[in-house]
Amino acid sequence: MLISDDDLLSQCRTGDRDAFQALVEKYQHKVYTIAYRFVGNEADANDLAQEAFIKVYQKLSTFRGESSFLTWLYHITANTCRDELRKRQNKWTVSLDNPGPQPGDGTARVEGVRSTMAGPEEVAVAREVQRNLQRVLNQLPAEQKLILIMREIQGFSYEEIAQQLECSLGTVKSRLSRARAALKDLVVANAELFGLPGQVNALKGRG
Amino acid sequence: MRCQEIRELLSPYYDNMLDETQRIRVEQHLQGCEQCRQELEELKFVIELMQGSAEVLAPEGFSRKVMARVASPSAAEVGANGSAGQGWLRRWGRVAAVAAMLVAAVVIGIEVNEKGYFASNLSPLSVQKADKSQSQVGMPEVSPAGDEGDNPAGKVPAMLKEAKNKMATDGPGGHIASNSMPAGPGVQYDMAQPSVAGAPQALGSSAQERLMPGEARGPMASGGMGSKTEGGKELQRKDNAAVERKLITNGRVQVEVTDFDSAYSGIIKTVEKFRGYVENSTFSNSPQGTPPEEQYRSGRLTVRVPAGQFNAFLEEIKKVGTVVFREMRSQDVSAEFYDTQARIRNWKQQEARLLEILKQAKNVDEILRVEGELQRVRQEVEIMEGRIKTMGNLSEMAALEVELTQVKSKKVIQVPEGKNVFQRSAEAFIGTVNDLLALLEKSVVFLGGLAPVLIVLAVAVGLFLTFRHRKRGNPPGGE
Structure with a gap:
């Protein structure tokens, strides 16, 4: 990308739609990933990601470069997901028996996962792990999912999370701790799906 | 017991978010407890x-869809296919439905009332009594009628429109007033900035915010910085006499004038009166050949006046023409200023000490070494004194950028015109x-008249609801 975000932003502010499109194209996968991890299905992720970009567009004039554009974009995406969570709180509780639409069930998703590994076998394994991770994520309550996404995928600091969730640092610590523990329990319970290291498996038998 | 406690700390421990004592506690425990080490391993995993989870690619044509929605902001709002849009619809749809219901009920009610179906049979006394209780029960009851x-x-729509009009004229005007500017609502056009198409709302707010910081920043900065450096604080305590805020103030005003030349010379005179100076100035004329009545001149000058008289100076500028835009900014450099002063004092003490040492020096080698050190110290002092001086100068003389634009007097006439629209919409609103x-x-x-009917209906609906609820609740494992 030759043009910097700042340049693109100032072009956007003059009403240059192409500049905005460039921004969308640059960050669409990042935003989509967050939305996808959050809702676990393509249709909703698509809607949410679009919504996030529309909001970005509408709020362009209020962005004053106090943070990097990416942080701001992530912030809006997280907010969009959270708003959606509030709206649909009831609908998103996924039961264990019926985990809802699964990302890996169809073949469409297969193309969509970007992997850094090379060999076809490894790609297949990685893809499988990804699918399983999403399956496990879908089982977590939305609040836990959100904090995990913010911390692990978006890479926000504890302070930033506290600010965005409007809670104390201590709350972030304990919530994140609980969310990680919940995810960990689910992963450990399905250790074979994630290729958990052998020694871990061995030890799991003991505990 | 202990392990449980430690396990709760593992997550912040991983992120290095524990304080020293907790961290050491966790580490000590981990050394002796294999299970918790295992726990940490799993957590890490x-x-x-x-x-490391892979990035999920957005579907083909994602950006195209976004751009399509951006192009039609109404679509973005109503969200023909967006789920959040549907949420919007749902939320506002409900409000609208309730509003429509109410309106329908009232209108039908009045129709009915005027025909005298109910109210004619009721004495004024009974109406009064029924009033209060029925206005509450009444609403849900009338809904079926209102739905269609x-x-x-x-x-109602007409009223909404009027209200919107009022807001449109009132909004920016009101904010100008809050910023204590002498400009009426009619001048808002000058504040509009080239905009992102389709985001007029955001624009309005940005224009508003553009002005506000000027007012807000001063106290904020002074509060923040004053307490920031302890050095500054201490100093303030030490020499109370010298505690004086060092503020670097600058601002920008846009002034519309009808007579450009006299306005310009007026400003120059005012600057001289205030013992300030013009830092720079630029002018532009209309291109040659423009007919005299269309000639247009504008200029921009940066002037510096003593900071203490900045406000008085601004008042004078206001007399020259119509101030259509004003922006003030002040930066508190007190902390830095006094900090630097303290540092200079320290360096000077060091210098004196070095001079003492120099006197005691016994050979050339020692002299040279001390002098090298001395030179370094003096350099530091010079740099800091330079900074102090700059800060002092900047805070003594406030800078104001004045943009002069020549306008025909016609433009000013637009103000009463704007007022008319405003007044008219205000009247319409009232x-x-x-x-x-x-x-x-x-x-x-x-509603009062309808009360008896409503009570009966309410009881019926209440009974129906409880009945249904019970029916649903009864079967075991129903939900």
Whole structure:
């Protein structure tokens, strides 16, 4: 990308739609990933990601470069997901028996996962792990999912999370701790799906 | 027991978010406890799994869809296919439905009332009594009637429009007033900035915010910085006499004038009167060959006046023409200023000490070494004194950028015109409110009249609901 975000932003502010499109194209996968991890299905992720970009567009004039554009974009995406969570709180509780639409069930998703590994076998394994991770994520309550996404995928600091969730640092610590523990329990319970290291498996038998 | 406690700390421990004592506690425990080490390993595995999780590609044509929605902001709002849009619809749809229901009920009610179906049989006393209780029960009862009628009262949309008009003229005007500017609502056009198409709302707010910081920043900065450096604080305590805020103030005003030349010379005179100076100035004329009545001149000059008289100077500038835009900024450099002063003092003490040492020096080698050190110290002092001086100068003389634009006097006439629109919409607004109040009054009377019927209906619905609820709740494992 030759043009910097700042340049693109100032072009956007003059009403240059192409500049905005460039921004969308640059960050669409990042935003989509967050939305996808959050809702676990393509249709909703698509809607949410679009919504996030529309909001970005509408709020362009209020962005004053106090943070990097990416942080701001992530912030809006997280907010969009959270708003959606509030709206649909009831609908998103996924039961264990019926985990809802699964990302890996169809073949469409297969193309969509970007992997850094090379060999076809490894790609297949990685893809499988990804699918399983999403399956496990879908089982977590939305609040836990959100904090995990913010911390692990978006890479926000504890302070930033506290600010965005409007809670104390201590709350972030304990919530994140609980969310990680919940995810960990689910992963450990399905250790074979994630290729958990052998020694871990061995030890799991003991505990 | 202990392990449980430690396990709760593992997550912040992984992120290095524990304080020293907790961290050491966790580490000591981990050394002796294999299970907790195992726990940490698993935690790491999961976190890395999340972190390393692959990026999911947005579907083909994603950006095209976004751009299509951006191009039609209404689509973005109404969200023909967006789920959040549907949420919007759902939320506002509900509000609109309730509003429509109310309006329909009231209108039908008044119709009915005027025909005398109910109210004629009721004495004024009974109406009064029924009033209060029925206005509460009444609403849900009338809903079936209101559902179909889209907008039986044509007045409501009209009223909304009027209210919007009022907001449009009132909004920016009101904010100008809050910023204590002498400009009326008619001059808002000058503040509009080239905009992102389709985001007029955001624009309005940005224009508003553009002005506000000027006012807000001063106290904020002084509060923040004053307490920031302890050095500054201490100093303030030490030499109370010298505690004086060092503020670097600058601002920008846009002034519209009818007579450019006299306005310019007026400003120059004012600057001289205040013992300030013009830092730079630029002018532009209309291109040659422009007919005299269309000639247009504008200029920009940066002037510096003593900071203490900045406000007085601004008042003078206001006399020259119409101030259409004003922006003030001040930066508090007190902390830095006094900090630097303290540092200079330290360095000077060091210098004196070095001079003492120099006197005691016994050979050339020692002299040279001390002198090298001395030179370094003196350099530091010079740099800092330079900074102090700059800060002092900048805070003594406030800078103001004045943009002069020549306008024809016609443009000013637009102000009363704008006022007319404003007044008209205000009147219309009040009129509609009055109508609405009358309607409301009528509707209360009507509801009062309807009270007996409503009570019966309410009981019936209540019974029905409880019955249904019980029926649903009864079967085991129903939900």
